Amino acid sequence: MKLSITIFNEIALVRISGTVDSHAAGHLYDGLVKRVREGDRTLIIDLAGVPVMTRAGVRGIIVAARLLQNARGAMRICGANTGVAAFLKGLGFDHLLVCDPTLQASLIALCPDTGRRAAIIAAGLTARAPLQIRNHIHPGGAFSTLASEQPGRAWPAALAVQPGI
Numbered sequence: 001m002k003l004s005i006t007i008f009n010e011i012a013l014v015r016i017s018g019t020v021d022s023h024a025a026g027h028l029y030d031g032l033v034k035r036v037r038e039g040d041r042t043l044i045i046d047l048a049g050v051p052v053m054t055r056a057g058v059r060g061i062i063v064a065a066r067l068l069q070n071a072r073g074a075m076r077i078c079g080a081n082t083g084v085a086a087f088l089k090g091l092g093f094d095h096l097l098v099c100d101p102t103l104q105a106s107l108i109a110l111c112p113d114t115g116r117r118a119a120i121i122a123a124g125l126t127a128r129a130p131l132q133i134r135n136h137i138h139p140g141g142a143f144s145t146l147a148s149e150q151p152g153r154a155w156p157a158a159l160a161v162q163p164g165i
Contacts, residue, residue: 001057002049003031011110012040013103017049020057029060036064041073044106048079053087065096076106 001024006013012035020028035043045061047053061077068075078100080088088097100106 001027003028005031005035007040011042011044011107013044013046015046015049018051020047020050020053022054022056025056025059028057029063032060032064033067036067036071036073041068041071042110043068043073043075044103044110045075045077046079046103047077047081047084048103050084051081053084055091058088058091062091062093062096065093069096074110076100076109078103078106 001016001018001020004015006015014032014035016028018024032043032045043064065075067073075096076098077088079102080099085099088099091097098109100109
């Protein structure tokens with residue numbers, strides 16, 4: 001399982017790819033809970049790259065959703081295939097695990113401000129091109145850069161360096 005986190009305009013977009021099972025559960029749990037504990041209050045979990053999810057694997061998503069609910073935050077899940085969406089619905093956590101068919105639908109639900117939503121879309125965060133977070137450590141501290149695997153793709157300056165990811 002791969003996990004990439006992009007933060008833009010106070011929304012943390014978490015893209016997950018690969019099977020989410022007991023082997024991936026710890027990594028997913030740590031990544032999501034860390035974002036919430038560090039102050040993120042709006043998360044979108046993109047499951048478009050997840051072919052299969054198990055009960056053990058979904059624990060981190062449920063815990064993050066509960067933490068966000070307690071902090072008066074919001075989380076949406078998007079892009080889940082038919083099997084994963086049915087699995088999530090069958091868990092009985094519909095009040096926590098709200099699923100949208102697309103990333104754009106999640107943005108509409110979480111961003112009533114159309115200007116803010118337009119900035120996110122213009123930044124390319126809704127594109128299906130894979131994103132990578134590259135972590136760097138240097139004498140002045142750690143920072144992350146956001147890169148696209150799409151050749152020639154340029155990111156806005158606001159996305160070029162993200163401290164503290």
